[in-house]
Amino acid sequence: MHCCPRYLIFFQYIGSRYSGAAKVPPHQLWKKGIQDHLEDAIKKLRPINPVSLWISSRTDTGVHALCNSAHFDLQRRDNKAPFTEDVLVEALNFHLGTEQIRVTHAHRVSDNFHARFRADSRTYVYRIALGISHRSLLPLTDHDLCWTLRNTELDVGAMRTAAALLVGTHNFNSFRAVSSDMPHVSPVKTLDVADVQPGSSFSHTHFHRNIPLWELTFTSRSFLYRQVRRMTGALVAVGQGTLSVPQLKDLLEAQDSLAFPQGVTAPAHGLFLTRVNYRDADLQFSQRTSDEPLPST
Template structure:
């Protein structure tokens, strides 16, 4: 049906009390980011029942500056497809006061899948030092970083430990128990694990300097809570609670029970910042573009 168009949208959102994916049907009154997006698409009155596929299923309380999703949108045959610009504006209008915004939209091939075609995902974890209580943070940082009482971390040791995590290896020790633990392979390839200075969102205007650090991780995919567990372990190294050899021992144990209790980083400091795709996976074929132009009298990027 040439009236049916597959779309890929990129969106950003602040912490959501139910995470990125749909809330379970037995939890009435709760909504995830996916629920809100599907409600916004439904207000466009599509002919089909829209089901959104999200690229990265962020946990409850995690932020995203650039998540992505795809969906099929079917309009009446006498109506042309929405342009990317109109679709973005309409969805953001329909989202209302929700802390979710669509940043870009693209028409993509029928076989494109936002989750399975992703080539890499990048997460950044933000840490503020020397904060004895959350009230001492700028309001713009409230619940958007992990505030530690420590005034310093052994960054050199943290970087040495982070280097041990890079590469293809079994990350069983760094995943939390979940319903799909026996289905998903623990072998993952971590391309990037860095520890670098960061800054407050209002560093130029706040009345005092707060040291910030950012831990960045890039991989094609991650295990359940893997980033928060890696972050917690690296911070434990920086605090002197774990040595670099001890972290290596945890990794080599390949057992989630070997991960020390009480050191998992909280969700609030974690940001999904990038989801990257191959340009060729997102490009419509010349034939498809010509067919849509002929049938709808409308073309767009």
């Protein structure tokens, strides 16, 4: 008996209208999650197995993704051959219709593959627009896609010095949201990248004025709940001069989520999940199943 074919899909979305990436409880279906819409699209392919999608990265309400990923099993009726990867992408996008969700590519993977636990790293980019007194002054191409600050300048040098303190293996408990629904997850994480660079926008050459944009990039195998938004907010506070580099160091070393300053967390709408990386070997389909245990997060 053949195992049920398993697929890994990569997808992107504008998160403004969705209740985050994860599925929402039945009593909250007035605003669905990305997972709800993707599972609905998979069900329209009429698989004989129950549909269950496993998302690699749970983003919050309002957070966007240029590249998230998930796996699911799909057994077709009447012993039909498994969907090819290109046909699967086209079919899912057809059934997603006008939703601001698009599947970009798919891979047939082994039946022990897990989108969350096999991920080697995740990269987030936070976009900031300077000199904007109100979000309505942004061009449409950036509306709800960056954090607008009245500041015309930030002390980028200080921000980069502070960001360097976050790189490496640390207890990031100070940067975990107090309301975390996964308190059992270890706060010790290894941050591989924390970078501050000028950003870009399609509208720069097609808008009536130049808007300075900055991008904060963070890469790690995994992150704590709202860790990226808290790190971003703290680095921006350093850039604004309301938090010093030594104070950020003290905050990191406090290892206490209650030590994080109130009102400093960056808003959701400037954050993008931009990349989920896997080993090439994990993306190669093999009929053999492995007993290799899944790594823990």
